[in-house]
Amino acid sequence: MQFRRIAAIAAGAAFAVAACSSGGSSAAPTTAAGTEAPSASAEASASAGAVKLLVPNIDLTNVGGPGEGELNLIIWPGYAENGSNVPEYDWVNPFTDATGCKVNLKPAASSDEMVTLMRQGGGTVYDGVSASGDATNRLIANGDVAEIDVTKIPGFSDVADFLKDAPHYVVNGKHYGVPHGWGGNLLMYRTDSVTPAPTSWDVVFDSAKAAPYSGKITAYDSPIYIADAALYLKTHKPELGITDPYELTQPQFDAAVALLKEQRPWVGKYWAAFTDEIDNFKNATTVVGTTWPYQYNVLKGESVPVGAVVPSEGMTGWADTWMMSAKAKHPNCMQKWMAWMLTPEVQTQVAEYFGEAPANPKACQFLDQGYGSYGVKDFCTEYSVNDKNFYDSISFWKTPLADCGDSRGQTCVDYSVWSQKWTEIKG
Numbered sequence: 001m002q003f004r005r006i007a008a009i010a011a012g013a014a015f016a017v018a019a020c021s022s023g024g025s026s027a028a029p030t031t032a033a034g035t036e037a038p039s040a041s042a043e044a045s046a047s048a049g050a051v052k053l054l055v056p057n058i059d060l061t062n063v064g065g066p067g068e069g070e071l072n073l074i075i076w077p078g079y080a081e082n083g084s085n086v087p088e089y090d091w092v093n094p095f096t097d098a099t100g101c102k103v104n105l106k107p108a109a110s111s112d113e114m115v116t117l118m119r120q121g122g123g124t125v126y127d128g129v130s131a132s133g134d135a136t137n138r139l140i141a142n143g144d145v146a147e148i149d150v151t152k153i154p155g156f157s158d159v160a161d162f163l164k165d166a167p168h169y170v171v172n173g174k175h176y177g178v179p180h181g182w183g184g185n186l187l188m189y190r191t192d193s194v195t196p197a198p199t200s201w202d203v204v205f206d207s208a209k210a211a212p213y214s215g216k217i218t219a220y221d222s223p224i225y226i227a228d229a230a231l232y233l234k235t236h237k238p239e240l241g242i243t244d245p246y247e248l249t250q251p252q253f254d255a256a257v258a259l260l261k262e263q264r265p266w267v268g269k270y271w272a273a274f275t276d277e278i279d280n281f282k283n284a285t286t287v288v289g290t291t292w293p294y295q296y297n298v299l300k301g302e303s304v305p306v307g308a309v310v311p312s313e314g315m316t317g318w319a320d321t322w323m324m325s326a327k328a329k330h331p332n333c334m335q336k337w338m339a340w341m342l343t344p345e346v347q348t349q350v351a352e353y354f355g356e357a358p359a360n361p362k363a364c365q366f367l368d369q370g371y372g373s374y375g376v377k378d379f380c381t382e383y384s385v386n387d388k389n390f391y392d393s394i395s396f397w398k399t400p401l402a403d404c405g406d407s408r409g410q411t412c413v414d415y416s417v418w419s420q421k422w423t424e425i426k427g
Contacts, residue, residue: 053083054371055094056343058154064335071101071333074108074117074129076320078354079180088372089353091346098340101333110222110272111135118144123327127334130180132318133168133397134224138415140169140176141401145323146331150175153335155342158360162391167405168398169321177323178338179359181350183383184317184394185220185228186308188291188299190284201232201311203288205263214266218277218289221270223415223422224397227316228290229256229263231395235313245316245395247404253413253421260425270426281306293383294355310393317394319359352376357383357391 073080080103083090092103106126108114111134118129123144131139139145150156156164156178163179170176189198194213202209204217219225230245233255242252269286271277277295280286282304296308322341324334340346347363350356352374358367364386367379376382384390404412 053088053090053094054345054348054366056098056340056345058098058339058343060099060336060339063152063154063339064332067099067101067333067336068330069100069102069333070104071128071330071337072104072106072126073337074106074114074126076130076132077107079130079320079350080105081349081353086353086373089349089374091340091349095337095340099333099336101330101336103337111224115139115144118325123325124329126325127328127330128322128324128337130320131177131323132320134222134399134415136168136176136321136323137171137399137401139323140171141399143326145176146326146328147174148177148324148335148338150178153178153342154339155360158344158362159342160359160361160385160391162388163319163359166319166396168319168396169323177321178342180320180322180341181347181354181356181359182317182319182391182394182396183293183356184310184315184390185290185292186296186315187288187311188281188296188306188308189288190281191305191307193284193287197307197309198288199309199312201228201313202236204266204290205229205232205236205259207262210263210266213288215268216285216287217263217266218269218271218280218286219263219267220290221272221426223418224316225290226253226256226260226418226422226425227395227397227400229259231316232313233259244405246398246400247406247408247412248400249404249408249411250413253417257421257425264425264427297355310390314393314395317396319396351379351383357385361385 080092081089082092096102106117108117111132114129114131115135115138118126118139159179163182187198187201194203204210210217227245230242230248230252233240234242234245237255240252240255242248248256269276269280274292274295277286277291278298281299291308296306299306322338324331328334342360344360344362344366347358347360348366348371351358351363351367352372364380368377370377380386400413400415400418402410402412402414
């Protein structure tokens with residue numbers, strides 16, 4: 001299956017500027033790339049007739065009540081574009097025009113940073129966050145985010161069924177946000193070095209299969225990667241009784257940690273920044289390991305000999321969620337933003353620009369036509385948006401908690417221990 005995620009280069013560039021100018025995680029929210037967003041009139045004047053935006057036709061008047069005039073968001077780079085990077089990708093200025101809510105942005109580099117930022121000022125600095133599954137349950141468990149009545153969010157009924165009640169943001173039947181987009185963590189390899197083409201994670205976890213590539217294996221630099229080892233053990237050591245790679249009892253967790261410690265000498269590079277993995281695959285210091293669709297598509301676009309597969313054991317993956325602070329100063333603007341972000345028109349722009357599957361499959365009516373500069377014909381086929389076999393193969397990130405979420409009760413290993421052990425694994 002082929003993926004295309006070239007658009008995120010622009011998002012990465014915006015993040016690089018923002019990260020350098022923010023002065024650390026304590027900085028107040030700014031507009032994208034740390035600059036003032038152009039006004040809607042300036043945007044229209046600058047692009048006069050050159051750009052036709054895909055703007056939702058939605059009345060947000062009664063969503064959340066009167067807007068408070070402002071909205072402070074923590075985002076993954078590329079999740080709130082104002083047209084300053086690529087003119088036809090602008091869903092921030094039209095939102096302000098429609099609601100009167102001026103959007104201020106704080107890009108974050110990691111889920112841990114997002115959690116820290118959401119707790120600043122007792123949770124009053126930021127109104128919301130585009131959280132991944134390795135942050136969402138932490139925020140819910142700590143009371144940092146508010147329950148959302150999704151029946152009052154237009155468009156929620158259009159969300160893909162497998163995301164409507166997903167455990168990374170729905171707890172005890174309560175929704176703590178609305179979905180944004182999703183993707184899988186693939187196994188990528190250099191086709192000129194790794195033969196035969198791998199079909200299993202054994203190429204990075206089994207000593208015999210991994211031996212030819214020792215020192216050139218890569219892995220994602222995060223405690224959540226322990227779940228990848230657990231997912232592998234679920235198939236290859238069924239006697240452990242692993243049912244969920246994020247809900248591990250102590251013996252199950254210990255087995256996953258032991259596997260990663262065994263793997264450690266074979267890993268040449270752990271990557272956190274996507275640019276690092278791209279560079280390492282280019283110069284062949286890395287030849288096989290876990291990846292996001294973005295890196296794969298950049299490398300394919302530059303004619304680097306790489307392939308990517310969904311291994312036989314399945315894969316982990318991410319599904320991001322817009323969540324509102326429990327103490328948001330601008331809750332009405334935040335609810336309007338949630339509804340705005342679920343519209344097919346905005347979902348189209350986000351999916352193309354960032355390179356991810358949309359949470360709302362109705363976006364396919366625009367996506368499959370190739371809307372903007374990064375548009376791809378048959379986008380939803382390329383990204384397996386409606387492929388049940390594909391999304392069923394993904395174990396979506398969720399924060400490990402002591403509560404196993406089943407009859408085992410409080411016997412699972414908490415994320416804080418995952419973090420401690422990850423430091424130990426890396427040495």
